Amino acid sequence: MPEKETLDRAREDAREGKSSSTQAGEFVREEMHHIREGKHGARSTKQAIAIGLSKARRAGVKLQRPRKGTASAQTRSKAGADLRRGRTRRKPSQKRSRATTRALQREGRSAASRRSLSSQARKTARTRGSAARRRAAMKAVRTKGSRGRSQAARKAARTRAA
Numbered sequence: 001m002p003e004k005e006t007l008d009r010a011r012e013d014a015r016e017g018k019s020s021s022t023q024a025g026e027f028v029r030e031e032m033h034h035i036r037e038g039k040h041g042a043r044s045t046k047q048a049i050a051i052g053l054s055k056a057r058r059a060g061v062k063l064q065r066p067r068k069g070t071a072s073a074q075t076r077s078k079a080g081a082d083l084r085r086g087r088t089r090r091k092p093s094q095k096r097s098r099a100t101t102r103a104l105q106r107e108g109r110s111a112a113s114r115r116s117l118s119s120q121a122r123k124t125a126r127t128r129g130s131a132a133r134r135r136a137a138m139k140a141v142r143t144k145g146s147r148g149r150s151q152a153a154r155k156a157a158r159t160r161a162a
Contacts, residue, residue, distance in 0.1 A: 001092070002055050006030045010061060018143055020063045027059065028052030032112040041107030045120040048111045050075075057082035 010023040031052035035042055042048040057063055057079060065079030110116055144152065 002027055002059055003030060007059060010056070010059065014061075016143065019139065020061050023061045024053055024056035024063045027056040027061070031055070032117070035109055035112035038109065040101060040104035041109045042104060042111035043107050045111045045116045049120070054078070054082050058085045060086040 006026050006029075010026040013023045013026065028049050029052070031042075031048050034040060035048055042051065053063065063083075065076050065083060068076070071079075140152070141149065
């Protein structure tokens with residue numbers, strides 16, 4: 001079950017008109033915190049992200065399942081099941097929940113390290129084209145607000161200088 005603050009942040013993102021992937025990002029962030037504070041581990045960064053996305057879908061974030069050919073059939077069906085679960089309210093199975101947590105506790109903690117997150121982000125970015133980056137930038141301009149835009153411009157100037 002996600003923490004109350006995470007749900008609140010995701011709802012605020014939804015109110016501000018931010019994309020469902022931004023809302024889901026809050027749940028992924030929470031998952032990374034859990035791994036870092038030692039609540040449990042994950043086999044890989046990809047798994048940690050997948051857990052966060054699953055939680056987001058179950059919490060009611062309208063995050064579509066991956067398109068055919070982009071993910072395995074198992075992943076797509078799990079995402080579909082999570083979406084259906086998000087539309088209904090059902091108490092989680094205690095046995096199953098505990099079994100999952102125990103299994104994750106046996107895994108390592110390096111999945112949430114800065115290094116592994118960075119390499120995962122670079123790997124994913126490589127698969128996306130310039131058009132996708134442009135679309136993301138254009139959407140950011142629409143949803144950021146004037147203060148956010150000026151902060152982003154300052155950051156961009158810093159990275160160009162470096």
